[in-house]
Amino acid sequence: MRALTYHGAKDVRIETVPDPILLEDDDVILKVTATAICGSDLHLYRGKIPQVKDGDILGHEFMGIVQETGSAVSRVKKGDRVIIPFVIACGQCFFCQKDLFSACETTNTGRGAIINKKGITPSAALFGYSHLYGGVPGGQAELVRVPKGNVGPFPINGSLSDEQVLFLTDILPTGYQALLNAEVQAGSTLAIYGAGPVGLMAAACARMLGAETIFMIDHHEYRLDFAQQHYNTISINFDEDDDPAHTILENTQFRGVDAVIDAVGFEAKGSTVETVLTNLKLEGSSGEVLRQCIAAVRRGGIVSVPGVYAGFIHAFLFGDAFDKGLTIKMGQTHVQRFLPELLEFIENGDLTPADIITHRMSLEDAPRGYEIFNKKEENCRKVVLIPN
Numbered sequence: 001m002r003a004l005t006y007h008g009a010k011d012v013r014i015e016t017v018p019d020p021i022l023l024e025d026d027d028v029i030l031k032v033t034a035t036a037i038c039g040s041d042l043h044l045y046r047g048k049i050p051q052v053k054d055g056d057i058l059g060h061e062f063m064g065i066v067q068e069t070g071s072a073v074s075r076v077k078k079g080d081r082v083i084i085p086f087v088i089a090c091g092q093c094f095f096c097q098k099d100l101f102s103a104c105e106t107t108n109t110g111r112g113a114i115i116n117k118k119g120i121t122p123s124a125a126l127f128g129y130s131h132l133y134g135g136v137p138g139g140q141a142e143l144v145r146v147p148k149g150n151v152g153p154f155p156i157n158g159s160l161s162d163e164q165v166l167f168l169t170d171i172l173p174t175g176y177q178a179l180l181n182a183e184v185q186a187g188s189t190l191a192i193y194g195a196g197p198v199g200l201m202a203a204a205c206a207r208m209l210g211a212e213t214i215f216m217i218d219h220h221e222y223r224l225d226f227a228q229q230h231y232n233t234i235s236i237n238f239d240e241d242d243d244p245a246h247t248i249l250e251n252t253q254f255r256g257v258d259a260v261i262d263a264v265g266f267e268a269k270g271s272t273v274e275t276v277l278t279n280l281k282l283e284g285s286s287g288e289v290l291r292q293c294i295a296a297v298r299r300g301g302i303v304s305v306p307g308v309y310a311g312f313i314h315a316f317l318f319g320d321a322f323d324k325g326l327t328i329k330m331g332q333t334h335v336q337r338f339l340p341e342l343l344e345f346i347e348n349g350d351l352t353p354a355d356i357i358t359h360r361m362s363l364e365d366a367p368r369g370y371e372i373f374n375k376k377e378e379n380c381r382k383v384v385l386i387p388n
């Protein structure tokens with residue numbers, strides 16, 4: 001089969017590799033009909049995530065048709081059309097039973113990313129996301145082996161197109177979980193840092209839940225314009241305004257918004273010192289957006305962090321967060337938990353996530369897709385790849 005493989009920073013290729021086979025009784029082999037490139041893939045692409053090996057197949061946002069099932073799979077059968085959550089969960093451990101699927105402690109054979117590890121088990125395995133997360137081959141391919149076939153694959157019936165439901169695999173539940181963590185409701189004031197796919201999904205969900213005011217912060221004018229036109233956000237371009245939090249404080253009644261979402265993560269642009277230290281591996285992450293978030297939220301407010309972080313940050317103003325009495329919530333998305341309700345929102349027309357797609361390409365052109373998305377060329381918001 002053909003698949004997108006990693007060969008070092010900014011070197012991904014489409015190659016012919018062996019077809020996947022069933023390894024466990026509850027595995028599924030899926031024929032991929034659509035897959036997307038995620039901002040999380042860009043961390044891999046830029047070589048920022050350790051333990052990605054030469055030849056690893058990337059991709060964690062994908063859907064398709066069940067081609068083969070192991071003897072213990074009862075939830076889906078050959079020919080079913082399904083979306084696959086990017087988180088691989090067993091459905092049975094202590095954490096899965098609490099709907100904390102991304103904390104599943106039985107699926108990840110890798111080390112996990114935690115530094116002060118002691119005896120803790122790693123978080124759930126992820127498709128195509130380094131050997132820290134299990135080294136599971138990803139779905140930017142013609143075929144993919146899907147472990148936990150009775151827990152992950154989520155059947156999609158009816159007349160919805162691939163594009164309408166593809167983002168249920170990751171970015172839509174991620175935006176939604178960020179909003180629920182932020183306790184956004186009718187009348188809320190909100191700021192979202194990062195107008196990439198995750199920030200845009202968060203804005204769409206915020207509008208659906210009745211948020212009153214939404215500030216959107218980025219420096220790509222075309223992304224800010226899209227958010228403003230589709231989700232009625234107030235744009236702040238951080239190339240023109242180097243302290244968006246200050247502007248937010250000046251334009252809110254109680255000196256800050258009720259909640260802030262960090263949809264950027266550890267590669268945030270802003271602090272040259274942190275960027276240099278991070279490149280030298282002396283710093284784990286850029287704390288630029290977290291500092292902005294803590295400054296932009298009102299006293300007693302919530303900072304919700306779907307953006308990915310790794311390791312330590314020196315200039316993390318924990319004392320400011322304490323003084324303001326903030327709540328901070330974060331983490332990988334518990335995708336499986338939100339699928340039924342989000343599918344309903346799509347069926348009702350309350351959410352139309354496919355709006356953000358700008359690029360539809362053949363899987364064969366995936367390396368160019370990565371380049372365009374990474375460099376933000378051609379006003380790229382989201383790339384969908386279609387295997388032949």
Ligand SMILES: NC(=O)c1ccc[n+]([C@@H]2O[C@H](COP(=O)([O-])OP(=O)(O)OC[C@H]3O[C@@H](n4cnc5c(N)ncnc54)[C@H](O)[C@@H]3O)[C@@H](O)[C@H]2O)c1
Pocket residue numbers: 038039040041042043170171174193194195196197198199217218219220223238263264265266267268269270288289305306307308331332333
């Ligand atoms: N928690 C999860 O389960 C989960 C799931 C999916 C993605 N993610 C993470 O969410 C983040 C965003 O993903 P995406 O697909 O939208 O990526 P993306 O790279 O397309 O978007 C990130 C945006 O942040 C902007 N940005 C950079 N520095 C900024 C700053 N200082 N202030 C404001 N904006 C800034 C960039 O210009 C870009 O538009 C990534 O870290 C990704 O790994 C997490």
Ligand SMILES: [Zn+2]
Pocket residue numbers: 038039040041060061086170171
């Ligand atoms: Zn993703």
Ligand SMILES: [Zn+2]
Pocket residue numbers: 089090091092093094095096097103104105106
């Ligand atoms: Zn589990």
